Amino acid sequence: MPFYHKLGKIPAKRHTQFRKPDGTLYTEELVSTEGFSSIYSLVYHAHPPTRVKAIGTPYSVEPKAAIEKNLQCRSFLTFKTAQHDDFLESRKVLMFNSDLYVSTAAPKQSMTDYFFKNADADEVIFVHEGSGKFKSIYGEINFEYGDYLVIPRGTIYQLHFNNSSNRLLIVESFSPIRAPKRYLNNFGQFLEHSPYCERDLKLPENLQTHDEEGDFKVFIKKEDLIFPYTYANHPFDAIGWDGYQYPFGFSIHNYEPITGRVHMPPPIHQTFEGHNFVLCSFVPRLYDYHPDAIPAPYAHSNVDSDEILYYVDGEFMSRKHVEKGMISLHPKGIPHGPHPGTVEKSIGQKETRELAVMIDPFYPLKLTQDAINVEDPDYYKTWM
Ligand SMILES: [Fe+2]
Numbered sequence: 001m002p003f004y005h006k007l008g009k010i011p012a013k014r015h016t017q018f019r020k021p022d023g024t025l026y027t028e029e030l031v032s033t034e035g036f037s038s039i040y041s042l043v044y045h046a047h048p049p050t051r052v053k054a055i056g057t058p059y060s061v062e063p064k065a066a067i068e069k070n071l072q073c074r075s076f077l078t079f080k081t082a083q084h085d086d087f088l089e090s091r092k093v094l095m096f097n098s099d100l101y102v103s104t105a106a107p108k109q110s111m112t113d114y115f116f117k118n119a120d121a122d123e124v125i126f127v128h129e130g131s132g133k134f135k136s137i138y139g140e141i142n143f144e145y146g147d148y149l150v151i152p153r154g155t156i157y158q159l160h161f162n163n164s165s166n167r168l169l170i171v172e173s174f175s176p177i178r179a180p181k182r183y184l185n186n187f188g189q190f191l192e193h194s195p196y197c198e199r200d201l202k203l204p205e206n207l208q209t210h211d212e213e214g215d216f217k218v219f220i221k222k223e224d225l226i227f228p229y230t231y232a233n234h235p236f237d238a239i240g241w242d243g244y245q246y247p248f249g250f251s252i253h254n255y256e257p258i259t260g261r262v263h264m265p266p267p268i269h270q271t272f273e274g275h276n277f278v279l280c281s282f283v284p285r286l287y288d289y290h291p292d293a294i295p296a297p298y299a300h301s302n303v304d305s306d307e308i309l310y311y312v313d314g315e316f317m318s319r320k321h322v323e324k325g326m327i328s329l330h331p332k333g334i335p336h337g338p339h340p341g342t343v344e345k346s347i348g349q350k351e352t353r354e355l356a357v358m359i360d361p362f363y364p365l366k367l368t369q370d371a372i373n374v375e376d377p378d379y380y381k382t383w384m
Helices: 342-346
Strands: 005-008 027-032 040-045 053-056 074-077 092-096 099-105 116-120 120-130 132-136 139-143 147-151 156-161 169-174 213-222 227-233 239-241 249-250 270-274 277-282 306-311 326-330 355-361
Touching: 027 169, 099 355, 132 147, 139 147, 139 249
Parallel strands: 116 213
Antiparallel strands: 005 239, 027 040, 040 239, 053 227, 074 326, 092 099, 099 169, 116 156, 120 147, 120 169, 132 139, 132 156, 147 249, 213 227, 270 277, 277 355, 306 326, 306 355
16 A cells, blocks of 8 residues: 555664674565555565475466357356355455456455465455455454455465355456545545545554464465465564554445435445446445436446446345445446336435446456356346
């Protein structure tokens, strides 16, 4: 995130001697992005982060296209996806292109005997059900229903759940996840018109230094392979760090909606962006207040993007038969719009309780068999 944060102990000047109580040096690590040209953090380790003991045989998690080219409105009931004990096993890519992967996961167990690192993609994990603690070398973030966890690529992490009932929506972005530039001033501060600001972000806290040696398993995802690494020391061994590159959380419930006299377009819901896609939050809000306003959206042609809507909670005014965890996919190339009867029904209504996450990729999505397994095959006929 583009503002400065620090936790723990760091030396007064970067790249200088920083010693432990026993006189030996801490190991400084520069975690930098875009080479040395963008945001970075400096991390001070109890042990070098390079002590690899063993590398196991990598295994593939490459998503396979069951539908390569799609020109059909579709919907998927993702809560039908089976739960798995393990977090990595539970992650199922449903839709993907070269800019992002969209997955759901329903893990039952915390990650206690391994760590995970996505070397290729920033991750946004939206917590639909469940709560717990995200742990990393940058500190901990408590998460709960409605939180986005934004995890920069290269961050080793663990998720510790409070119970076994967890439902997550995961976006892997092959470009950095950022706040929309129009929300920020030239100095990177959130502007007054932004629907959220620095105070709403959940920054890492409670830095715990695990100065432990042994066998520590880190599964590293790179180019659709998972490489099992064994390191000789605990990955969370930092005594301190500072910089701009670190994970953070943000609750969808802290997104302040922008409303108007007549229908406001989807960009007012925008929360994050990556290269060639945007992520938006649809939250409870007052409806349009022009006396002749139609609160339901107009029919809409996506000339330049596919559109994924992940339904979280509440009634959706423009849709029938919506349930929690349902995804609708409205591809570019054909229009979509409110279901029959919903436009008239919306007139005169004062507010909506809808809660949803929208992801608009600018290039077409391919669909996996895991998506088709939970598809409602007749969705495309529901406007008749
Ligand atoms: Fe749309």
